Amino acid sequence: MSTAPTILLENLHLSYQNEIVFKQLNLTISPSKWTCLLGPSGIGKSTLLKLIAGLIPAKISGEFFRGTIRTDNTMPVSEQVAYMPQTDLLQPWFTAFDNALIGYRLRGFVPDSILKQAKKLFSLAGLDKALKKYPYQLSGGMRQRVALIRTLLEDKPIVLMDEPFSAVDTITRFQLQTLASELLKNRTVLLVTHDPLEALRLADDIIILSGKPAGIAHTMQLDSPAPRNMDNADVIHYQGLLFDALTKAKEIEA
Amino acid sequence: MKFLLRIIVILAGLIALWQVIIMIFNLPPYILPTPFSVLSTLQNRFALIVHETQITAIETLLGLLLGTLFGSIAALLMASFRSFSFWMLPVLVMSQAIPTFAIAPLLVIWLGYGMTSKIATAIIMIFFPIASSFYDGLKQTQQGWVDLAKTMHAKKWRFFWYIRMPAALPSFASGLRVATVAAPIGAVIGEWVGASQGLGFLMLNANARMQIDLMFAGLVILIIFSLALYFLMDKSLKWLIPWQKFQEHS
Numbered sequence: 001m002s003t004a005p006t007i008l009l010e011n012l013h014l015s016y017q018n019e020i021v022f023k024q025l026n027l028t029i030s031p032s033k034w035t036c037l038l039g040p041s042g043i044g045k046s047t048l049l050k051l052i053a054g055l056i057p058a059k060i061s062g063e064f065f066r067g068t069i070r071t072d073n074t075m076p077v078s079e080q081v082a083y084m085p086q087t088d089l090l091q092p093w094f095t096a097f098d099n100a101l102i103g104y105r106l107r108g109f110v111p112d113s114i115l116k117q118a119k120k121l122f123s124l125a126g127l128d129k130a131l132k133k134y135p136y137q138l139s140g141g142m143r144q145r146v147a148l149i150r151t152l153l154e155d156k157p158i159v160l161m162d163e164p165f166s167a168v169d170t171i172t173r174f175q176l177q178t179l180a181s182e183l184l185k186n187r188t189v190l191l192v193t194h195d196p197l198e199a200l201r202l203a204d205d206i207i208i209l210s211g212k213p214a215g216i217a218h219t220m221q222l223d224s225p226a227p228r229n230m231d232n233a234d235v236i237h238y239q240g241l242l243f244d245a246l247t248k249a250k251e252i253e254a
Numbered sequence: 255m256k257f258l259l260r261i262i263v264i265l266a267g268l269i270a271l272w273q274v275i276i277m278i279f280n281l282p283p284y285i286l287p288t289p290f291s292v293l294s295t296l297q298n299r300f301a302l303i304v305h306e307t308q309i310t311a312i313e314t315l316l317g318l319l320l321g322t323l324f325g326s327i328a329a330l331l332m333a334s335f336r337s338f339s340f341w342m343l344p345v346l347v348m349s350q351a352i353p354t355f356a357i358a359p360l361l362v363i364w365l366g367y368g369m370t371s372k373i374a375t376a377i378i379m380i381f382f383p384i385a386s387s388f389y390d391g392l393k394q395t396q397q398g399w400v401d402l403a404k405t406m407h408a409k410k411w412r413f414f415w416y417i418r419m420p421a422a423l424p425s426f427a428s429g430l431r432v433a434t435v436a437a438p439i440g441a442v443i444g445e446w447v448g449a450s451q452g453l454g455f456l457m458l459n460a461n462a463r464m465q466i467d468l469m470f471a472g473l474v475i476l477i478i479f480s481l482a483l484y485f486l487m488d489k490s491l492k493w494l495i496p497w498q499k500f501q502e503h504s
Binding site: 050053054055078079081082083085087089091092093094102103105106107108134136154 | 396398399401402403404405406407408409412413416417420421496497499
């Protein structure tokens with residue numbers, strides 16, 4: 001895979017049902033890094049992710065969008081993006097393995113190399129025995145791992161994640177974070193999260209959104225390599241700062 | 255308790271009640287025959303009843319097959335083409351608003367005394383539940399799946415085949431269950447308004463000749479046939495669409 005691109009958001013303006021969500025928003029997402037997006041609920045984090053993924057058309061009823069979303073190469077953004085939503089969205093009529101390959105099935109053809117790659121990822125994720133199982137036979141954590149493999153198999157330089165680890169217990173989340181961090185190295189990752197500790201474990205850059213319309217309230221850069229353990233110096237150092245910044249972001253809104 | 259077992263218990267209760275009513279009110283056999291006399295009629299006229307049952311069964315199954323086929327095609331077309339659904343939805347509602355009883359005599363005039371008119375009544379009975387349930391299912395694909403497929407640059411027909419259609423099948427299955435119960439009714443209505451064979455014909459004829467025990471025998475067989483058909487359908491659907499139970503959780 002070629003080097004992952006920078007994502008540039010320029011002069012974004014989005015209104016939804018007469019409410020301005022973004023106004024003149026400018027944001028640069030660093031290449032080949034994990035950027036975590038934090039901020040109060042309803043601020044528009046997921047909306048921003050959907051905008052980048054090309055899931056919000058320029059004009060639909062009650063919604064209006066203007067601005068530029070591009071990368072520092074010449075390819076269209078939507079062709080470089082893999083998207084991992086909050087729920088696993090596995091198809092109950094397909095096995096775990098077929099679910100991981102759904103992107104290729106939907107486009108028409110599953111190359112042998114992808115089949116091999118899929119098998120490798122299943123065994124890396126500790127899912128060897130789950131290949132032929134159906135989603136309802138798997139635990140929440142296992143399902144999310146299948147969704148992660150599905151995202152990885154798309155083999156895109158940009159990965160957009162919308163709170164994909166929020167629905168599982170703490171230890172499972174910890175394991176999922178480690179797995180994702182290792183498997184998604186060298187890609188441009190934008191992760192929306194509600195969990196400050198998740199951001200501290202995984203992020204190279206942290207961006208906090210606040211206000212209405214939403215703007216960038218605070219940014220942080222963590223230099224030590226991710227995934228970080230809870231006793232990592234950066235995690236401990238930035239914990240207090242991050243909580244303060246998030247509290248402030250919430251107060252602005254109130 | 256299992257559904258089948260509950261039905262057996264209820265039937266046993268009804269038969270007991272039936273016998274008790276005859277004994278209390280001292281009803282003559284031409285008003286209400288005893289369960290025992292119905293059973294012996296079933297035995298004595300077995301060949302006749304089997305023959306008429308075969309006729310009704312063929313009409314029901316063909317009606318079910320064709321009605322499901324037509325209903326599914328209508329649902330697929332409505333889900334695929336906006337203009338088709340624009341004009342088809344009112345037709346669908348109208349097809350349900352017209353009482354089947356009212357047009358059954360017309361169908362006999364147009365299609366004759368044979369099986370065709372009975373198959374047609376069955377088709378009319380089940381077209382609406384099939385078409386509307388399948389169409390509803392096709393219209394309600396989870397937004398998350400639509401979004402995910404879009405980021406994956408899915409081909410339209412492949413999205414339909416791999417996601418939209420299987421996601422609609424549980425809804426289609428509930429329509430098919432309703433249709434399975436309605437199809438024998440359609441066939442019997444067709445036989446009532448004009449036929450020379452079939453369970454509906456047998457019952458109507460027996461009724462007119464005051465052979466109430468034979469009428470009841472036909473009724474019992476009709477009920478058993480309808481229930482058996484429903485259970486067969488229900489079991490096959492559960493086996494063919496195992497994700498019905500889990501769809502909501504995904």
